Amino acid sequence: MSDHTTDPATEAFVAHRNLLFTVAYEMLGSAADAEDVLQETWLRWVEVDVGQVRDQRAYLVRITTRQALNRLRSMTRRKEAYVGSWLPEPLLTAPDVADDVELAESVSMALMLVLETLSPTERAVFVLREAFEVSYDEIAAAVGKSPAAVRQIAHRARRHVDARRPREAVSxxxxxxxxxxxxxxxxxxxxxxxxxxxxxxxxxxxxxxxxxxxxxxxxxxxxxxxxxxxxxxxxxxxxxxxxxxxxxxxxxxxxxxxxxxxxxxxxxxxxxxxxxxxxxxxxxxxxxxxxxxxxxxx
The missing domain is CATH 3.10.450.50 (Nuclear Transport Factor 2; Chain: A,)
Incomplete structure (x- = not known):
């Protein structure tokens, strides 16, 4: 029997794939576009010297966020030409997603629709901070802003979302x-x-x-x-x-x-x-x- 060994870059990507897909999906509301973002992330990741990367999760999230932001800006034009109302793409999810209150709320159709009312940068900052607890410094590196600016954007986005999300959690x-x-x-x-x-x-x-x-x-x-x-x-x-x-x-x-x-x-x-x-x-x-x-x- 042959010994199949996976290279470190592939191992890291596969280990974080579900997380990266969720980041891209929450930013885009489209599974098809999220998959494309993951493909673009992989192409950039294989060019990196993985041995020099201190925090692989953070680095991969940063690449994914940048690719998703680029796509989100072009999707805005696509949505303007869309016939009728645009809703996020629904995903059949495993029971463990429903059991995770935080995750279930962050991908709920109601919240995803509220996220549609944010600007692309506001949406990226809100998703990374609120759902994935990414540090302000890391978000700043991902969206190309200073940590101070990111804090302000996060505060503004949170206020905007809180005014529109359901008032209380429902079981x-x-x-x-x-x-x-x-x-x-x-x-x-x-x-x-x-x-x-x-x-x-x-x-x-x-x-x-x-x-x-x-x-x-x-x-x-x-x-x-x-x-x-x-x-x-x-x-x-x-x-x-x-x-x-x-x-x-x-x-x-x-x-x-x-x-x-x-x-x-x-x-x-x-x-x-x-x-x-x-x-x-x-x-x-x-x-x-x-x-x-x-x-x-x-």
Whole structure:
């Protein structure tokens, strides 16, 4: 039997791969773009003299952040030309992600949408500091700013996110209970059941990417959202089935039509009612919901 030994550069990259993917994904909201960033990171990493690198994790995170920032700036232009609302790409995640409260919150669809409202540099600083506990000096090296400037950016970004994120953490069981009530109401076409579980100011955002039918703008208010959902399910050609799953570390629904994947619906729950519905139907964004994507913060 031959002895397969891996070189130190490959070993280090493989050891930190899930972490690097998570950094890139949280910055970009796109698994496909995160994979491209990892490829670019690898190409730069193999040119480095690994023996001279004191902290391999920090060095790899720095390369990944720079590549993700470059891509994030070009994605901004892509999103401006996008048809309808743009939602992050949903990822089917392993149960251990849901068990890690910090990780589950950092990749939740609700928080990822808030991150969309930050500038590219603010998003990079917030993600590295809040989710990955990277030092200000390291972040400064990654984003090309002074540590003092990074502290200010981090403070500004945190204030911005705190004003928009859910006010209190909701347990997965509470989210699941609200989702099950929502699922029953949709399954049975029960408008009153929907009105009971939806918050009065609920917002539904659907993303069809111009490929699948979706509302081009967010729909606000329990009455309008209920009418939309009842209308969509009533017009469905073929049998609709809705199953509970875990997407981005949080309970969510997978919608199938005649057994074919139709979309993924993530939710934001506050005080036992659904305040946000995020329905991804763009087929290009549904490639990561049939098999689990491993994520890591450390």
């Amino acid at each position: 997965p069981s509470e989210t699941r209970a609200a989702l099950e009530a929502f699922q029953r109401a949709v399954d049975t076409g029960d408008p009153q059941g929907l009105l009971d579980v939806l918050a009065p100011d609920v917002v539904l955002v659907s993303d069809g990417g111009g490929v699948r039918q979706a509302a081009l703008r967010p729909i606000t208010g329990a009455d309008k959202v209920t009418r939309y959902l009842v209308g969509v399910t009533g017009k469905a050609e073929g049998a609709l089935t809705i199953e509970l799953t875990v997407v981005n570390g949080n309970p969510a629904l997978v919608v199938r039509q005649d057994g074919e994947l139709d979309g993924v619906m993530a939710v934001r729950v506050e005080e036992a009612r659904v305040t946000g519905l995020y329905y991804v139907r763009n087929p290009e964004k549904l490639t990561r919901v049939e098999s689990e994507t491993p994520l890591a913060l450390r």
